[in-house]
Amino acid sequence: MLRSSIFSSALILGLLATPAVATDFQLTSNTIAEGQQLNAAQVFQGFGCEGGNTAPDLAWSGAPEGTKSFAVTVYDPDAPTGSGWWHWFAFNIPADVTELPAGTALPESAVELANDYGAAGFGGACPPPGEVHRYQFTVHALGTALDLDGSVSNALAGYMVNANSLAKASITAVYNR
Numbered sequence: 001m002l003r004s005s006i007f008s009s010a011l012i013l014g015l016l017a018t019p020a021v022a023t024d025f026q027l028t029s030n031t032i033a034e035g036q037q038l039n040a041a042q043v044f045q046g047f048g049c050e051g052g053n054t055a056p057d058l059a060w061s062g063a064p065e066g067t068k069s070f071a072v073t074v075y076d077p078d079a080p081t082g083s084g085w086w087h088w089f090a091f092n093i094p095a096d097v098t099e100l101p102a103g104t105a106l107p108e109s110a111v112e113l114a115n116d117y118g119a120a121g122f123g124g125a126c127p128p129p130g131e132v133h134r135y136q137f138t139v140h141a142l143g144t145a146l147d148l149d150g151s152v153s154n155a156l157a158g159y160m161v162n163a164n165s166l167a168k169a170s171i172t173a174v175y176n177r
Contacts, residue, residue, distance in 0.1 A: 024062035027139050027169035031056035031102055038135060038175040044124035055088065055122035059099035060139045064166045067095050067141040071161045078133040086154040087135065088122040089113040091161060092145045111150050113157055120150065125175035132176040141167045
């Protein structure tokens with residue numbers, strides 16, 4: 001019984017001593033919502049889709065102390081490629097930027113990679129007909145600016161973002177046609 005009490009006390013003290021995780025980091029949008037269908041403005045123009053190909057507005061708050069830059073990604077894990085589909089990957093967004101209005105160009109220091117359509121910037125939703133796909137809009141608070149340029153792959157940039165992420169916040173919207 002004594003051994004159990006000591007273990008329980010040690011466990012509780014250990015949990016209390018654990019640093020707090022940045023649970024206050026939040027992503028919001030007036031354009032997209034969790035679990036809701038994307039608007040036509042966020043649909044790709046091409047590949048049989050008819051849309052505005054416009055990035056939604058995104059705003060974030062509660063970034064953890066030590067944030068030096070942000071990365072924004074939009075990823076479709078349901079694409080029938082074996083590796084998903086990158087719709088947008090941007091990084092080195094300055095730490096003082098906390099929102100991106102819909103369709104607005106990124107700050108000059110930001111780097112945008114080629115999406116899986118082959119063009120830098122946002123590429124809207126365009127799943128195969130009849131399929132519902134998820135679109136994960138994520139903002140990462142990074143502890144550094146990334147020493148990468150626009151020629152790197154989304155996989156390499158993803159590795160560096162995850163290795164330097166202090167916190168992340170996401171909205172997962174859906175789309176089908």
